Amino acid sequence: MAALTREETEALIQExxxxxxEQARKDRAKHLAVNDxxxxxxxxxxxxxxxxxxxxxxxxxxxYAGSFGVVWSPVKDMIHISHGPVGCGQYARGGRxxxxxxxxxVNAFVGMDFTSDFQEKDIVFGGDKKxxxxxxxxxxxxxxxxGITVQSECPIGLIGDDIxxxxxxxxxxxxKPVVPVRCEGFRGVSQSLGHHLANxxxxxxxxxxxENKHNDFVGTPYDVAILGDYNIGxxxxxxxxxLEEMGLRVIAQWSGDGTLPEMELTPKVKLNLLHCYRSVxxxxxxxxxxYGIPWIEYNFFGPTKIAESLRAIAAxxxxxxxxxxxRVIARYKAEYEAVIAKYRPRLEGKTVMLFxxxxxxxHTIGAYEDLGMxxxxxxxxxxxxxxxxxxxxxxxxxxxxxxxxxxxxFEEFVKKLQPDLIGSGVKEKYIFQKMGFPFRQMHSWDYxxxxxxxxxxxxxxxxxxxxxxxxxxxxxxxxxxxxxxTNTEVAASA
Amino acid sequence: xxxxMLKKNPEGKLVFYIAKKDxxxxxxxxxxxxSDKWGGEVLLSDGSKYYFxxxxxxxxFPVTLRAIRLDSGD
Ligand code: SF4
Numbered sequence: 214m215a216a217l218t219r220e221e222t223e224a225l226i227q228e229x230x231x232x233x234x235e236q237a238r239k240d241r242a243k244h245l246a247v248n249d250x251x252x253x254x255x256x257x258x259x260x261x262x263x264x265x266x267x268x269x270x271x272x273x274x275x276x277y278a279g280s281f282g283v284v285w286s287p288v289k290d291m292i293h294i295s296h297g298p299v300g301c302g303q304y305a306r307g308g309r310x311x312x313x314x315x316x317x318x319v320n321a322f323v324g325m326d327f328t329s330d331f332q333e334k335d336i337v338f339g340g341d342k343k344x345x346x347x348x349x350x351x352x353x354x355x356x357x358x359x360g361i362t363v364q365s366e367c368p369i370g371l372i373g374d375d376i377x378x379x380x381x382x383x384x385x386x387x388x389k390p391v392v393p394v395r396c397e398g399f400r401g402v403s404q405s406l407g408h409h410l411a412n413x414x415x416x417x418x419x420x421x422x423x424e425n426k427h428n429d430f431v432g433t434p435y436d437v438a439i440l441g442d443y444n445i446g447x448x449x450x451x452x453x454x455x456l457e458e459m460g461l462r463v464i465a466q467w468s469g470d471g472t473l474p475e476m477e478l479t480p481k482v483k484l485n486l487l488h489c490y491r492s493v494x495x496x497x498x499x500x501x502x503x504y505g506i507p508w509i510e511y512n513f514f515g516p517t518k519i520a521e522s523l524r525a526i527a528a529x530x531x532x533x534x535x536x537x538x539x540r541v542i543a544r545y546k547a548e549y550e551a552v553i554a555k556y557r558p559r560l561e562g563k564t565v566m567l568f569x570x571x572x573x574x575x576h577t578i579g580a581y582e583d584l585g586m587x588x589x590x591x592x593x594x595x596x597x598x599x600x601x602x603x604x605x606x607x608x609x610x611x612x613x614x615x616x617x618x619x620x621x622x623f624e625e626f627v628k629k630l631q632p633d634l635i636g637s638g639v640k641e642k643y644i645f646q647k648m649g650f651p652f653r654q655m656h657s658w659d660y661x662x663x664x665x666x667x668x669x670x671x672x673x674x675x676x677x678x679x680x681x682x683x684x685x686x687x688x689x690x691x692x693x694x695x696x697x698x699t700n701t702e703v704a705a706s707a
Numbered sequence: 708x709x710x711x712m713l714k715k716n717p718e719g720k721l722v723f724y725i726a727k728k729d730x731x732x733x734x735x736x737x738x739x740x741x742s743d744k745w746g747g748e749v750l751l752s753d754g755s756k757y758y759f760x761x762x763x764x765x766x767x768f769p770v771t772l773r774a775i776r777l778d779s780g781d
Contacts, residue, residue, distance in 0.1 A: 254753060262729070409726075495726065498712055502769045597729040 216589065217630070219611040222247045226613075229625045237266050244616040248608045255601030261616045262597045264402045270620030272568070272640055273594050275398030277301055279407020280414075281364035283492055285394070287311040287443050287468040288476070289321040290359040292351050295328040296344060296376065297366025301398070302328045308639075310657045312447045313470045320357045327351070336372055341379050348383040348391065359473040360390035362414075370397035380418075390473065392418040403595035403617070405491065405571065412495035415476065420500075423477035435461045435534065436482045437526075440497060440508075441489030441572075444469020446662020451669045452488070452513045458544075459523060459537030461530075467493060480504040484529060486511055488665075491571030491600055510603075513665040514573075514673070515580030516549040545667040553583060556674040559682055561585035563633035566626070568592045568618055568641070569655045575604040577636070577655070580664070584674055589630055592618050624648070634681050649689040651681045709776065711757065714769035721768075723751055741765075748777065755779050 217225065226245045230238045243260035252258060265271040274282070277295075282305050285293050295302025306326040315321025329335070329343055348361055361383070363376050380393040394414045396407045437456065442449040449469040456463055464482060465475035479485070485497050485508040497508045509529065511522035520542045527538035563586045567574050574591040581588055591608060592615035593600060601614070608614070613630070615622060620641075627635060627650060635645050636655040645652045653659050653676060661676050663669040712724040721734035732755075738747025739761050746761035756778035766772065 498724065498726075498769075501714065502712065502771060505769075599729045599731050602731070 216587075216609070217611060219247055219249075222611050222613055225626070225629055228629075229622055232621070237268070240266055241269075241619070241622070244618075245622070246614045248605060248610060248612045248614050250605060250608075250610050252605055253602075254598075255605055256598050258605075259601050259614055259616055261593070261601055262402060262405065262595070263617075265617055266619075271617055272620070272638060273402075273617060274404040275367075276396045276400040276404060276407035276410060277364060277366055277398040278305060279404030279409075279492070279595075280394050280396035280411035281305070281362075281407075282309065283404060283443065284408055284411035284415075284468060285362050285364065287313065287323060288362075288471050288473060289313040289315055289323045290357075290472045291362055291390075292322050292327055292355060292358045292360075293362045293364055294344070294347060294351075295326065295366060296340070296363045297329065297368045298331045299328050301366045302326045302364075308657065309443070310445050310660070310662070311469050312444050312450070318355070322355065322358065331366075331368060336368055339372060339374055340369070341374050341376070344374075344376065344379045345383060348379075348387065352387050358389070360392065361387075362392040362394060364394050365397045367398045370395065370399065390419060390422065405595040405597065408492040408571075409495050412493065412499075415496055416499050419473070419476055420480060420496075424480075427474070427478055427481075430478060430481055432481055432483075433462055434483060435530065436464050437461050437484045437486055438465035438467065438475075438479045438482045439463055440467045440479075440485050440487050441491075441493040442466065442469050442665070443489075445656075446658045446664070448513075448663040448665040448669065451663040451666035454668075455513070455519070455523065455541055455666050456486070456526075459527065459541045460534045461526075461537075480506065482506060484509065484526075486526065488513065488576075489572040490603070491596060494599075512576045512579065513669070514577045515583040515670055516545075516553075516667065517583050518576075518579035519667060519670075549667050549670055552671045552674050556678050557585045559678050560674075562587070563681060564589045564630070565634045565636060566590040566613075566630060566632040567635075567655065568594070568615070568623060568637040570594050571596050571600060573636075573655055575600070575607045577664075578607045580670060580673055581677075583670070584677065586634070586677070589613065589632060590615065590626060592616055620644075634677065649686060651683065651686055653677065653680050708773045709757075710771055711774045712769060712771045713766070721749070723749070723757075749774070 230242055246259040303326055307324055313321055313323050317324050329347055335343055376393040380391040384391040392414050396410045400406050439449055449466050453463050465479045485506055487497055487508055487510045490510050500506045512518040523538040527535045565581050565586055565588045571593055574593050578588045590613035634651050636653045638656050639654055642652050642654050658664055664673040709725050714722050716722045723732045723734055732751040732753055735750045735752050737749050739745055744761055745765045746759040749757045757774040758777050759774050
């Protein structure tokens, strides 16, 4: 389908907004926009990070999901207690595909679900005693853990338990970091506040107390940390090898396949590398201010952006690293050119609509473009202004931007724009597949990945082709409803 | 009185960041910006204006300081 003009896109937004009652229409209108590359600031065209309207179907999660699910749970050598009733942790368990190395249940605990399993009596009489008991049990059963975090679910804030006091006491008793996080789900408007709270808890309960630890650490001028890569399907690994090949030393991964000692060492790096800006920018800015560590955002989706990012990172180091970056780009050239030669002809000109979390709606655009595809609509679940600032330049003019899109809006936009591929989450997946649209689950890579780095790009290209050109999409319509059969029927009845 | 995180960008310009508002903006001008006096009115590129209590020396950037908002720029 041909690209819409600015007027047509605006008309489309108005048409979709029409069904809402007046108040809701006014509010939602602020979250839908036509991209204008000439704008410097997104607040001129789109509002974000606001409470969702009651009555609409939002795709967002809660603060607990942001802190536990996103930031903390991939830290593999710590035990993360979902503090409260059992459901929040159990239903969120294992869905994220944050890969790690270790023996689960012995020295790594990512795939497991620890919860205080609140019952009525814990709500009535408080759960602090239970929490203290759990920590002792954990120490006994899993002695190789390096620390514990307490991730508060909604009831903890409501009944006013003092988890900080329990944490401090347990910290003295077991001699390991115990981190209380006040990330009750009702706080804030989305998982985004959970990221912030998790960042603050790392600052107060991990980095500050660790200042005098690890004094025997021997640094090099090339020490860096990967921040905001959750190793979905192995993403952080396929990123890390590129950085190491160019001569840098990655001493910490936050938090995919990450460990507590790595986090404690991070203030000793020379440069922080940020992949997901949204979920770690707070702690990065803190480290910049307190320890004087500069930071840079990078994007490892697709060869164009990878090369740009490698060069930008190298520019902050000496000639050895700069040469290293060129060497890496040259080394993988044949590989990624072959990927493009194979898949581009099959994907050229195809259109994509995205709706993901806080980074991929803009970061994957370059990878699609490398394959000759066009992103015609994009939006975030929980982005803020500064994310949209960074999106405007990446998206084409007059394309559609939708913040915290509602189920209804997304379906209507898709019906009108008829994209060749949709990338979003699992809640959207089956709706769109049933509507006959090829769909990729872009949170956990649809059980595939990694997508970062040159190795990841090959998998990305294969997956997009496999989904988009799958013959099943031709079979979606019932045979008697296809044009051909109607024609022959008409002919037969004549 | 918002808390503002200030840093210098690679071009040496002052970058303003207010976490609560996701405001990330370059400063166009700083009223006092010499080695023995820093602060006063700061004009951002989006037209808004903030005031910092002048101090006797350049702060060590990056740093977080309190500012008074004078003009939203709208
Ligand atoms: S909103 Fe509350 S109850 Fe629901 S998942 Fe989040 S923490 Fe649990």
